[in-house]
Amino acid sequence: MRDYEPYYTEDGSIGLYSYAEKDVFHSKYGALTEAWEKFVIPSGIDNLNKNNIKVLDICYGIGYNTKALMSFIINKNRKKKQNFLIKILKKFYTCTTHIVSICANKLLKKTLRLSLHIDAIEDDNLSASIDCLELNEELVKLSPLFKTIKTPEEIYYNLVPKFLNCFDTYYSAKNLFVNIMSKFAPKNRKEINELLEIKFKNMHIDSEYKIHSYVNYILLNALYEKFGSGYWDNEFKKMVTKGKNRRFFDKPLIKYAQFNQNWGYNSSSKHDLSTFLHNIYYHHLSKRDKNIKFKTAMSLFKLNFFVDDARKSILKLNEQYDLIFLDAFTYTKAPQLWSTEFIAELYKRLAPSGVLLTYSNSVLVRNTLLENGFYVGKIYNEKNKKFIGTIASKDKTKIKHPLDNYELGLCATKAGIPYHDPNLSFDNKDILELREYEFRHSSLMSSSKYMKIRSLDNE
Numbered sequence: 001m002r003d004y005e006p007y008y009t010e011d012g013s014i015g016l017y018s019y020a021e022k023d024v025f026h027s028k029y030g031a032l033t034e035a036w037e038k039f040v041i042p043s044g045i046d047n048l049n050k051n052n053i054k055v056l057d058i059c060y061g062i063g064y065n066t067k068a069l070m071s072f073i074i075n076k077n078r079k080k081k082q083n084f085l086i087k088i089l090k091k092f093y094t095c096t097t098h099i100v101s102i103c104a105n106k107l108l109k110k111t112l113r114l115s116l117h118i119d120a121i122e123d124d125n126l127s128a129s130i131d132c133l134e135l136n137e138e139l140v141k142l143s144p145l146f147k148t149i150k151t152p153e154e155i156y157y158n159l160v161p162k163f164l165n166c167f168d169t170y171y172s173a174k175n176l177f178v179n180i181m182s183k184f185a186p187k188n189r190k191e192i193n194e195l196l197e198i199k200f201k202n203m204h205i206d207s208e209y210k211i212h213s214y215v216n217y218i219l220l221n222a223l224y225e226k227f228g229s230g231y232w233d234n235e236f237k238k239m240v241t242k243g244k245n246r247r248f249f250d251k252p253l254i255k256y257a258q259f260n261q262n263w264g265y266n267s268s269s270k271h272d273l274s275t276f277l278h279n280i281y282y283h284h285l286s287k288r289d290k291n292i293k294f295k296t297a298m299s300l301f302k303l304n305f306f307v308d309d310a311r312k313s314i315l316k317l318n319e320q321y322d323l324i325f326l327d328a329f330t331y332t333k334a335p336q337l338w339s340t341e342f343i344a345e346l347y348k349r350l351a352p353s354g355v356l357l358t359y360s361n362s363v364l365v366r367n368t369l370l371e372n373g374f375y376v377g378k379i380y381n382e383k384n385k386k387f388i389g390t391i392a393s394k395d396k397t398k399i400k401h402p403l404d405n406y407e408l409g410l411c412a413t414k415a416g417i418p419y420h421d422p423n424l425s426f427d428n429k430d431i432l433e434l435r436e437y438e439f440r441h442s443s444l445m446s447s448s449k450y451m452k453i454r455s456l457d458n459e
């Protein structure tokens, strides 16, 4: 954590800046919003004809992509149940109106059919098996502990229902409230604001983009399963409770983690139990109903963490994934995760109608995908009417916005020359030099010349 600087991004979620990479892990406009808009929503998860999906999250970091996906799944199952309840009420209504004409025998049969239907819907839950690949163990362990602050806008919507927003006064009242409340919102350090040119005043997030309250608890349980008592040591405890960045961590989650450590994995400290029971179970999971809901949500996920270079981890995996999230640092900083050879490994592991998503719009990345046999397209953001990433699939029908002729032509220029990493073992410097050599000796047209010719053609 010493090498990273946490900061609040515009949607109230925390982003990290890496001093070593001199790069941000997350968009300053919203770490969580980015996870939804570049990965979860464009993945088409809403229309998958499958109940159990297999997901590969490459460069898990502090887990926003996985967390957003898990939230989507929990909410989707909950909505399905709500819809189902409405259906039952409707059925009940129809039953009662016909009750006079239906004999007891028939009614019994109908009830029987209804209860069978309930079971069918319960079995119908969407669930996911998620393999998370990340090099940095510390980040993986910290991932569930980061908090997301409530934005002033969110607080306002909790107080005043949205349906009033047809009135002008609603907007002025909202703006006034947001302006006042933002004065009290936690602030970034001045230096990081200057370094990253963060200028925002009023934080904003769409409520449907929130992380579901169970997600971090589920992740914590999965991490305890992986690391056991090694999840937490004194130094880790100091970092999250006393270190200079402690304000970025969620206190109840830290208590829950401590509870797991002391009770679940170190039975010698059972004397702490009463305190932890009070703090955690009372506030979070104590009520029977909540506990059942939590357990049901937990059963929807199988989480595996592979803490190593993704090039090594990928070779250990033999799944066919429905979704692959590729969220590596930009290609000049992490060329090893954009090389032809690494992408070829992803091609092998993508299910026939699966999709691979990345935030990158670069010509090099798109051409590497094309050369590996993918159909390649752009991720379109309805909200700001912009293309914000790249989607690839073996199934042409999964690509809603294919690359146009101009973009395909650009991919065939020198700018599209891919990285090579034979045996998936080169270091960054060698991969960059190898491409540089190929670039200098290539007979392909330069991208600038291509753009000039195409603009002349259009005149």
Ligand SMILES: C[S@@+](CC[C@H](N)C(=O)[O-])C[C@H]1O[C@@H](n2cnc3c(N)ncnc32)[C@H](O)[C@@H]1O
Binding pocket: 024, 025, 026, 058, 059, 060, 061, 062, 063, 064, 065, 133, 134, 135, 136, 139, 308, 309, 310, 311, 327, 328, 329, 334, 336, 337
């Ligand atoms: C842009 S950040 C990803 C952010 C992440 N998706 C999140 O939600 O926080 C890139 C991540 O790649 C990890 N990384 C860098 N090189 C790696 C490698 N060779 N294998 C696996 N992970 C790597 C870094 O530690 C960093 O967490």
